[in-house]
Amino acid sequence: MDDGFASIEELKRRVTVASVLQCRLMRMVMENKRTVLDVFEEGRGGLNGVLGERLGTWLLRAVPHRSIVGHSYTLHIPPGQEDFRCGREWGEIVGRVTSNTMGTKYTISEVSGANAWHEVCIVTYDINFMGKKGPRKMTATIRAVDKTGRAIEPLQPLSKQNKAPNAVVLESKSPQWNSETRAFGLEFYNRVLVSSVKNFQLVHPEDVDYIVVQFGKVAEGVFTMDARFPMSPIMAFGVAVSAMDHKLACP
Template sequence: MTQETHQVVHPQLSADMFNLSTTQSDDELLEEEEETNEAPIVPTDLDTSSHTVRVTRPVPPRDFVLPRALTTEKELLELAFRPSALNTRVTCRIHRCRDGLDKLYPQYHLFIEHLDTGDIHHVMTARKKRKSNTSYYTITGIYRESQTVPEGYVELGKVRSNFLGTTFVIYSHGKNPLKREMATKKKDLPIREELGAVLYDPNILGFKGPRKMTILMHALTRDGKRSEYRPVKESEMLLSKYRDGGARDLLVLHNKSPQWNEETQSFVLNFNGRVTQASVKNFQIVHDNDLDYIVMQFGRVERDSFTMDYKYPMCLLQAFSIALTSFDAKLACE
């Protein structure tokens, strides 16, 4: 696939969007709205002729649009692993299949959703692995070169929990450095990349209120790119760093605390219409320094249909993996 084709398919995911300084397009947009979005505030103790403070409203995020189904493995990997562009929201829908033999081991199909047209494109599927002592999900990416050939599949990653279902670790597809896998099919693969971890606060029978989540990720570089971390020792992993107090170089996020509504006698969050049904699985992810910036949100719209939206600095595989942890039963959390 040429670079030109890549730019047409993923305009919001282009490298130019990852500059942390204000882009030219953003400057032009702010200049166009300058008259309506700016208001001078004059401090009373300063010389008003030489000091003026201008306050601007934030520009609403753009919605990412996938114009067509993915046709190459390269396109799929770009979409799965590259963080969302600045000021861009990626809207998704997840459908859970748990009929027949899949009742205990459901499948989860993720679609990129275009809100204006209603178009959806199937890009990932997660399956809960059988015969595992802990919850274990494998995630596969899907692309199709043309309608005349079968779909292509790429193993992207996995999500695995501890026995109680309170801690989950997210990895890319690769070799586990802590195990001897020389005799398996993974022996020629690179060491797996650690993409994140999710911790749920223990909450027996729900006496402490709604679920509380902590999400751990590696911080991005100054130009907004995600560096690859492939730890080979347990002490180098996210959970070990966090528990040992080494979280300074980590990105630590939490779910937004819902507010109690006296009228409905329930805890509520404002999903701006993207979530329509109450569920213990619903959540919004924020950073403690900016509770109004929703990094990710997830919630139910039908019995087996859910919406998932995410923004910078998450990538699609990270967001889908975090959503999977919410589906899982948690013995010590409720």
Template sequence: MAARQKKMCAASNYLISTDPTNLSRDTNCYLGKLRSNVVGTKFTFYDAGENPEKTPFSDCQSQRHKLATISYKQNVLGFKGPRKMTVVFPRMLDNDERLSTLHDTETLPSCRTSSITDEQVTLINKSPTWDAEKEIYLLNFHGCIIQPSVKNFQLIHPEDEDYIVMQFGRVTNDVFLMEYTNPMSAVQAFSIALSSFDSKLAWAPHV
């Protein structure tokens, strides 16, 4: 997959495609778009369907579905501490069909609410531990991710910190590693990873 940021937009807007040479909506390779709020702290990922506000008379099957929402919040330490994330996405059935879609009017739940309902899954990022000797925050990536970065994260179920659904982080200066598992799809994981690169105007940027 590949992504391209649309120009001349008030907020970040990324087109996601399976063709890195033609990242436009007018191809069969177009998968959807990731859109942020103005300050870059909340993101929504939509599939390749039509915007119901622009095509109000289109049938329900052709209208877009919300496949993930990603919310970033500051740590109590402000920009000196690690990010806090909440990710919500609709559940998938065993036959890879989507059970439901998140509604545009739906607000993100509390980080400590139940992680799985009949229609959606809620994940949070695992809190890193502070290493006083090295003066850095640490997460155990079991050797997969070797460079520190504010973009590094692991997504877990709130009730089970040992069940890591997704992890993402820096391997070299310009290479990052993404790993994910059930119940997340590849395109959902890609959109979540993409959101971590976007500028967060609400607090000072880090790399």
């Protein structure tokens, strides 16, 4: 990705094994009062924030849509000049995140053709009986990739193949109780500054030291998101969006 906007192919491509995608998420309130989520890749030039800080390359925008059966978000590339001329505040749609009514299951999909959707990740949350005092437990199921980085396709939609051999299941890393702060906590290596039930790290159960996705709060409306192989920018952003969404069963 260069100092310009990333291509759709780059947003779908898995992060390379030797790199880490470090991003900043911003909750933005538009003129029409709709709240959107923007994600920027850090360290790549790009746009300035309200306070003059460098936000980096603008990657994606999540636009919320409400319904009686659950929440959904469409994922868009940044608006281009033609979009601005037409009064649009986001560009072409490249993905979506949909939830069930209780907010315990989210499906992340990519656009794969004209009016066609391709499931790439399923995120599930356990019901949190401890409310805001306890950590959330979540899993993310994604398609496995071969040695070339190409996704191994299941014969059926991913949501029906969670235990398939060609799927990878990631789990939230279990926080440890800190008696001094009287809170659960993880080591975020100075990337997260504010305690929040939404903060998480996704790991493979067989290697809990390899953090695939890390997400956490920095300030009001500001978050960091770091992703590694085998996640793609769209997948990682979709998981972060699911964490920020309101959940009836997971305070």
